[in-house]
Ligand SMILES: NC(=O)c1ccc[n+]([C@@H]2O[C@H](COP(=O)([O-])OP(=O)(O)OC[C@H]3O[C@@H](n4cnc5c(N)ncnc54)[C@H](O)[C@@H]3O)[C@@H](O)[C@H]2O)c1
């Protein structure tokens with residue numbers, strides 16, 4: 001076994017049409033072999049990426065696709081380009097190059113590239129095969145698994161989308177080394193969310209290895225990515241179409257979304273909002289009497305060690321208790337008049353609470369704004 005092979009892992013995703021998540025260190029260069037192991041021999045490949053990832057990682061993919069015919073499509077970087085215009089440019093390329101059902105669309109990038117390329121693959125010729133090669137921590141532990149593909153619309157995020165499972169996911173842990181810290185930290189917030197959903201062992205491991213996680217120690221990152229993918233895979237397999245239990249993946253996101261909306265999705269990253277939202281969700285569990293204060297301390301401590309915010313205090317001038325309350329109310333109006341909250345009773349035990357008393361929500365918000373959840 002070479003040093004790099006030590007990080008090789010395979011996690012099955014048992015959806016209706018099952019597929020595997022392969023992960024390892026410097027596995028991009030082995031792309032073709034991994035595809036062959038999975039019985040994938042495409043007639044040609046369209047690699048979809050953005051200029052940032054292209055500059056950093058396309059050469060490795062080039063090595064990995066040595067004997068397969070492939071082309072590259074570059075969409076602009078950023079959430080602002082997760083739209084139908086980018087998808088349309090991919091249709092033009094796929095049609096212009098006469099791609100057909102024996103071809104593969106390969107998404108090389110973060111969640112934005114994955115969602116855009118996935119939506120194009122889901123709809124071109126009523127669906128062609130799609131390989132995810134996620135290069136951010138968030139995309140590796142969350143976005144690349146589960147088949148939700150979507151683009152934004154001026155009226156809402158992820159408003160236009162489909163379910164289209166990839167045929168293979170290939171996570172190269174080496175790609176995480178080039179992530180700016182802020183982007184890496186976004187993924188850490190989703191790691192804490194997944195650990196809370198996954199259970200005590202994963203949460204404990206993340207806590208015991210927070211420093212290594214922070215400095216991207218390969219063996220700790222490898223273990224955490226693998227465990228998070230396992231958690232996500234089992235949730236997706238149980239509820240592929242998001243009709244019930246898959247909802248738990250939104251833990252911390254109701255409060256988080258209200259925070260992001262308060263500052264117009266600028267100045268506070270999604271990860272920061274989710275980190276604060278997670279603490280608020282646990283605090284709501286405490287206020288409701290279903291979770292213990294020890295869980296709240298544990299989650300706060302873990303997020304702080306990962307250098308993520310735990311309270312609304314000092315987050316952004318526009319993130320005020322009033323604004324967050326208003327946005328939660330607007331959310332409620334949009335969704336059949338009910339405001340439901342996911343709260344953990346314990347790690348691995350997430351429940352959906354309907355009709356939470358207003359005063360408890362207000363208390364959670366004002367405690368977070370004061371900078372103390374406890
Ligand atoms: N489909 C799903 O189930 C799902 C789940 C969660 C999130 N999402 C979506 O994912 C998106 C967020 O994904 P994200 O956080 O990966 O953002 P992103 O795709 O915008 O990537 C963040 C930044 O990192 C850069 N980058 C990517 N890989 C890099 C690397 N290896 N080295 C250096 N820079 C790199 C990108 O160019 C970008 O500037 C959102 O649109 C969200 O809606 C989808």
Ligand SMILES: [Zn+2]
Pocket residue numbers: 190253270274
């Ligand atoms: Zn999220």
